[in-house]
Amino acid sequence: MRVAMMTAAVLVCASSASAGAPTFSKDVAPILFKSCVECHRPSAMAPMSLMTYEDARPWARAIRQKVATRQMPPWGADPTVGKYSNDVSLKQAEIDTIAAWVDGGAPEGNRAELPAAPTFAEGWSIGKPDFVFTMQQPFTVPADGTVPYMYVSIPTNLKEDIWIKAVELKPTDRRVVHHIISNIVEGNGKAPDPEPKLTRDPSRKEVGGGLGGLVPGRLYGEFEEGVARKIPAGADIVLQMHYTTIGQRVVDQTQIGVVLAREPPAKLRAEGGGAIPNMQFVIPPGDPNYEVVGKQTFDRDTYLSSMYPHMHVRGKDATYTILYPDGREEVVLRVPKYDFNWQLSYKLAEPKFIPKGSTLKVSFHYDNSTANRFNPDPTAAVRWGDQTWEEMMLGYYGTIELPGSTATRTRQR
Ligand code: HEC
Incomplete structure (x- = not known):
C-alpha cells in the first residue's frame, strides 16, 4: 500500500514535468489577453494582432525579446x-512563462484550455456620452x-460649466493615432481656427488641464468615485495629435x-x-546627462494623484x-528610461x-550626446521650444482636491 502510493506520487510529478513546457492555450494566451491585445488586435494601434495562436506564433521570438x-x-x-493604479508591466513570473514557452518551441497546446478572448466595445467604451465634441x-x-505633432482646437459651445466623470477620445481610425494629449483652454467667444497647427496657441490659457491621464492604447478614462473634472462654460479643447502612418491614406476626425x-x-x-x-535651460552640446529642475510650492492642502513627465527626444x-x-523628502516617481514615443501618465x-x-x-x-540615437544634432546648444529638435521641461501632475475646494488646474508657464 505504502509503495503503491509512492509510485503514484512519482508518476504525478513525472507527468507534470513532461507537460511542464508552457503552451499558448493554457499559459500564454491569458497574459496576452490581459496585457497586449488592447493594442495588438485588428484595427488597433499596434502593427500586428496577438489575439490567436496563428497571429502570435510568427512573433514568438520578438515577443520574448520585447517582454x-x-x-x-x-x-x-x-x-x-x-x-501605480495603471501599472501595466508584467510580473517576472509572466515574463518567465513567455520565455519558457518560446524556448520550448512555442507550442499551441490544447485549444480546449484557451480562455475566452476579451471583447472590446464597438462604440464608446465609457457608455453613451452626454456630450460629444468633434474635430x-x-x-x-x-x-x-x-507626421509632426498637430494641435487641433475644438470649441465646446458650452453655455454653462459641466462636471465630467468619464472621457473618451475616439479617433475615426484607431490605427493612425499613437496618442492624443488633450487640454481645456480659455475660450475667447469665437470658434477657434479649424486648421490644425504645428504649435499650440500660447495666448490661450489652460483652464481645466487635461482630460484625464490617457495613455497610448487606452484613450478613455473614468475618475474615481466622487471625483470629477470641470469643463468651464465657453472653453475650447486643444488636442495634441500624434499621428502615425500605416501605408495607406487615412482620414481622421477624432471625437471626444x-x-x-x-x-x-x-x-x-x-x-x-x-x-x-x-x-530657462540651455543644454550644452554633447552633454550626456544634463539636469534641469523645476519646483512648485502648494499654497493649500491637496492630494497628488498622477504625474506625467514631458520632454522631447533628448529626454533621458x-x-x-x-x-x-x-524637511522630509519623498520620491514619488522615477522614470529611469524616458521614451519620447511612449509618453505615459502614472496614476x-x-x-x-x-x-x-x-x-x-x-x-x-x-542626453545631448551622440550616444542618444534619437538625438538630431549633438553639436547644438538646446533651448526650450515646441519643435521636437528643441526641448521641453514640463512636469505635469494631477491632484484631487479636498471636498469643497474650488481650486482647479494651475499652470506656471
Ligand atoms: C499600449 C499599446 C501596446 C501594448 C499594451 C502592447 N504593445 Fe506591443 N507594440 C505596440 C506598438 C504601437 C508597437 C510598434 C511600435 C513600437 O515598437 O513601439 C508594438 C510593438 C511590439 C513588438 C515588435 C513588433 C515588431 O515590428 O518588431 C512586439 C513583439 C510586441 N509589441 C509585443 C507585445 C506584447 C507581447 C505585449 C504584451 C505583453 C505588448 N506588445 C503590449 C503597442 C502595444
Whole structure:
C-alpha cells in the first residue's frame, strides 16, 4: 500500500514535468489577453494582432525579446519607488512563462484550455456620452512618412460649466493615432481656427488641464468615485495629435465623448493639477546627462494623484520628489528610461496627501550626446521650444482636491 502510493506520487510529478513546457492555450494566451491585445488586435494601434495562436506564433521570438527587456507592454516607472493604479508591466513570473514557452518551441497546446478572448466595445467604451465634441474638420494622414505633432482646437459651445466623470477620445481610425494629449483652454467667444497647427496657441490659457491621464492604447478614462473634472462654460479643447502612418491614406476626425457626474458639484472632489515648467535651460552640446529642475510650492492642502513627465527626444530620465514642510523628502516617481514615443501618465494607487507649504520638485535629465540615437544634432546648444529638435521641461501632475475646494488646474508657464 505504502509503495503503491509512492509510485503514484512519482508518476504525478513525472507527468507534470513532461507537460511542464508552457503552451499558448493554457499559459500564454491569458497574459496576452490581459496585457497586449488592447493594442495588438485588428484595427488597433499596434502593427500586428496577438489575439490567436496563428497571429502570435510568427512573433514568438520578438515577443520574448520585447517582454524580457520590458519594452512591452510600454511602462516606464521604477517599481521600487511607488505603486501605480495603471501599472501595466508584467510580473517576472509572466515574463518567465513567455520565455519558457518560446524556448520550448512555442507550442499551441490544447485549444480546449484557451480562455475566452476579451471583447472590446464597438462604440464608446465609457457608455453613451452626454456630450460629444468633434474635430471641426477631418485631417488626412498620409500613407507614409512622419507626421509632426498637430494641435487641433475644438470649441465646446458650452453655455454653462459641466462636471465630467468619464472621457473618451475616439479617433475615426484607431490605427493612425499613437496618442492624443488633450487640454481645456480659455475660450475667447469665437470658434477657434479649424486648421490644425504645428504649435499650440500660447495666448490661450489652460483652464481645466487635461482630460484625464490617457495613455497610448487606452484613450478613455473614468475618475474615481466622487471625483470629477470641470469643463468651464465657453472653453475650447486643444488636442495634441500624434499621428502615425500605416501605408495607406487615412482620414481622421477624432471625437471626444464625456459622461457627466450625477452628483451635484458641491458634493464632488475636483480633479485638478498643473504643470511645473523650467524654460530657462540651455543644454550644452554633447552633454550626456544634463539636469534641469523645476519646483512648485502648494499654497493649500491637496492630494497628488498622477504625474506625467514631458520632454522631447533628448529626454533621458525623470524624478518627482515631494519636499514636505517638516524637511522630509519623498520620491514619488522615477522614470529611469524616458521614451519620447511612449509618453505615459502614472496614476498613484493611493493619492498622496500634500500639506500646504510642500514643494513638488521635478528633476529631468537630458542626453545631448551622440550616444542618444534619437538625438538630431549633438553639436547644438538646446533651448526650450515646441519643435521636437528643441526641448521641453514640463512636469505635469494631477491632484484631487479636498471636498469643497474650488481650486482647479494651475499652470506656471
Ligand atoms: C499600449 C499599446 C501596446 C501594448 C499594451 C502592447 N504593445 Fe506591443 N507594440 C505596440 C506598438 C504601437 C508597437 C510598434 C511600435 C513600437 O515598437 O513601439 C508594438 C510593438 C511590439 C513588438 C515588435 C513588433 C515588431 O515590428 O518588431 C512586439 C513583439 C510586441 N509589441 C509585443 C507585445 C506584447 C507581447 C505585449 C504584451 C505583453 C505588448 N506588445 C503590449 C503597442 C502595444
